Amino acid sequence: MFVGMLAALAAAAEPTLPKVQVEVPAVYPVEAREEGRSGSVLLEVAVDADGHVIDAGVLEATAPEFEIPALQAVFGYQFSPALDEEGRPSEAVVQLRIAFSLDAMPVLAVEGQVVDASGVPIFGAELRLEGPDQAQRVLRILEDGRFQIADLAPGVWKLRASAEGFKTEEAFLEVSEWRVLEVSLALTQVSEPSSEEVIVVEGRRRPVEISERVLSSEEIRYLPGTNGDVVRVVQNLPGVARPPLNIGQLIIRGTAPEDSAYYLDGVRIPLVFHFAGLSTVVNGDSIEEVGFQPGNYSVRYGNTQGGLVDLRTSTVLPEKSRGYVSVDLFQATGFVDQKIGKKAAISASFRRSYIDAVLNPILNKGGGGSFRAPRYYDAQLRYLQKLPNGTFDAMFLLSDDRFRILGEEEDGEQSVAIGLGTSFQKLRLQYRSKLGDWRQETSLIVGPESQDFQFGGDGEAYDKRFAVDVRHEWSTAPKGEAPGWRVGLDLRANRFEYKYDISGFGEPEGGDLCTVAPGLYVEPTFQWGRLTFTPGLRLDPLISESGATWMAVDPRAAITVKATDSTKVRLTAGRYSQFPQVREILDSQGEIANKWAMQASVGLEQELGSAFSLEVNAFYTALEDQIVGREDAFRFFSGPPPVGPFDIEPYANDGRGRIGGVEGLFKANTDKLTSWVAATWSRSLRTKRPDQEEVLFENDQPLVVTAIASYELPRRWRLGGRARLTSGIPYTPVVNKVYDLDAREFFPVYGERDSERLPWFWSLDVRVDKEWQFKNWSFAIYLDLQNATNTRNVEVVGWTYDYGAADPVRSLPILPAFGLRGEW
Amino acid sequence: MVRSLFLLSLLGCGGPNEETLVSELRVMAVVVEPPEVAPGESVQITPVVLDPAAEGFETLVWTCTRLGPECLENELPLEVWATVTTGTTARTIPAELSAALSEDLQEIPVSTWVLSCEVGLCPLFEAVQDPPEAGTDAYLALLADLADPTRWMDSLPQTGVSLGTKSFIVSQRPVEERNENPVPVLTEPLPEVGQESRIVLHFEVEDQQSETPAAYGYATGGGFEFTAYDVEAGAVDLAWVAPAEAGNVLLRVVFADGLGGNAVWEGDVSVE
Structure with missing residues (x-):
């Protein structure tokens, strides 16, 4: 008792000042960060008896640009209250210095503006954020209504915006370490009728790659002509030609489809589309972003001389259970994402096409059945666990496509007359963590993949591969004069087995080979003011079981100059090597070498206000040591087979190529409109053998123009359209024919290879969406009217049985694809 | 249903x-009698051509026997193995061919080419009927044309022209097994x-x-x-x-x- 009284007396004798209990990182001004300048601001801060900041002012600052971020940050501070002489909490004024140091630069997470219904910035609005683990932030909006919030933990944050005289609004933000959220807050005055949506949240990915285009899944869902499929939307971007028959191929910057690669979170996957490109093999709701890199990408990616698509999954835990069921003309999909405790979530999705279920009974009615329409399914099961310093992510994914025509044996048994199948089963484990300023990412993906073809009872061809892919990467962003780094090791171990025994395709062949390809890459990033320089080096050996080695050394570099706040210029150049395929290795007794490309590009990005942007890229690719020959041999081909005089000589690195072009992308995005116009002019040429003349690449499309728009109307209606105009692909004309009197069939006499071109392709797609929002769930319906003008475009050249006249394959007529989706 | x-x-x-349905000039068949012969023996070659429009046509028949890149016929006078005729023409198989037949190569296919054209449409007829002097570049070019008709088919119209090819067999099997x-x-x-x-x-x-x-x-x-x-x-x-x-x-x-x-x-x- 006595001791307590003494303590109280002592406290009463020494009043205390407020002390900082919760500190909010101030956002680094962009120009200061880019120019490597540090600074500080001395503030005078008034703190109430609860420890809240009630007022603040600037006493001095090393530069004016630090003042606003410091003031915004300090309003989020929490203090221990001041105590007066009697030990009671009281108001007080203190001085506080906030330092801006390049060594401890916070990471921007959210930025935006608070305005009223007429777009006038609201001064003095308050933002309160509640995040995972009860984390809280408070922000006071100053001057022009703009704000930035840094260093938010990944997860779902509840945002509450309030201002005197305005109605309070709430929204949920999914904060991810991969992107910056752009938030537009339009508050309505108390006297005004409430509008349906006043908070608009958009994601803008943090730039980690050079010359990359990123599409968020929200951006994609409503775009016409794609059934909302995330990867099919890539086909509408600059640099991508339209494949014949609109099948699921990506012809990127004039390279062959097999020269481009697909990744899931940076680890290679065998394919990305189901049959005919109807949909992606990974559920779109598992994918947060689609990174499309047409060329000049980082040394992070190897063994590819074309472009690539990297599907990136979200690491954000759901706020609560969510999911949906959808059906459309081709397939049914189910998806559920369930939070487990506070730190984990499990999600599952399954999709199956039912073209076969509809068509098979019709086509085989009354008989034993001889036709099996294409069917596909895919499934993913995922477990996500937040750990103290990172995230553990386990996913099992599988995909299976099959198409068959059955014949009947003499004994009445059915056998496969024609059959085609592709499948894979993969287990992916990934761990991402932060260690100080460094990010670590470790990925493993393992499992079998195969494709097979059956023809005429005993004809059989297959590719089977068991692959183990590993990647470990460390990265850190540049800070001031300290460079950023990306250092990684990726390894692909393969056992590949093949057999091609199809009559009419030469002698049967087969083989198997084990290979391992450990790749190492290093990529520093230097920032000098407005200039960023990113050189990189990638070493890729491929070692076969016999000890033979193929070595690739790929130096690459990029320079980015931010000329103004809204203008950016990029220069890139680099070498991109690709290993020969196993069949080419075995057939040539290991004599075949890597093929490779030298890519260069120059690009300009110009922001035109807050809603518009323009991007222009010029690129040139030189293809060297291209593998040519054996065009008459069997090969799996996901598109129309090549026609024309074949090069039947053994494989050799005799081919060369030149590709050049200009890409343009104009985007207009507002809170209600998503739209862009993409245009590519290019020319892709090949010289197959040294003694041959240069010819057009078989998928050369000089002009590809796509205009796409989706606009949100009142009452949750949405209307969209897509128009496409592309040059026809080259083809080899048939100039005469010879009648084979033994086989009793004609064979063609071809003219100059790829010397003629199909007519222009033109199509218009229209999409209408309507959504109903209920208390706990929503229901949406859409109609995607593909080829609304019913234009019968020529997709592939074809000929009558006697090659006397052209008989081309034409595009589908008008196709009303509809879908339903129930979401909770 | x-x-x-x-x-x-x-x-x-x-x-x-x-x-x-045959609606324009077409080589329908080549009947070789007998379809399998021994070296030194003769065959009768009869082209069967259908001319629905009855425009009139001429027919060139020639053979090419390959053991390598060249036709063996190139060594013989042109008129022995290339004939303009709409009827039956005879060919004698060189006896020297027996040397090429063995246990591993029991039969040699002989390609028979038949080109039918509306009269005056195909320059090849004139070249065969009035050939350049043997050994000249023009003569060698003619031989190359006959060895690979795809060299010149692209220069001919698609109607009024028909080219067909058929093989017969040279072997040393006994007559009763042929x-x-x-x-x-x-x-x-x-x-x-x-x-x-x-x-x-x-x-x-x-x-x-x-x-x-x-x-x-x-x-x-x-x-x-x-x-x-x-x-x-x-x-x-x-x-x-x-x-x-x-x-x-x-x-x-x-x-x-x-x-x-x-x-x-x-x-x-x-x-x-």
């Missing part, structure tokens, strides 16, 4: 198959034919060697229902559907044994 219609539409059933041409016999005379009527041609086919002979019907009007018919138990029925217009129609049925032997039945019918 739906399935039946679908399959019928796929197969083209229920009427004449358009692939059996392949022979099938012998077809139409068992019933052609009946009266009305417009769009369907008639069935019944053939008995004598073929000693082949297990899978087939018959291919062609017509200058109407059409056969199928492009190919299997000969089973030495007999085959081909269904022909007459055209909707009256007039004369040329019918040709090619019997092929799949081993290089063939025969052609030729018939003319008047549609009333």
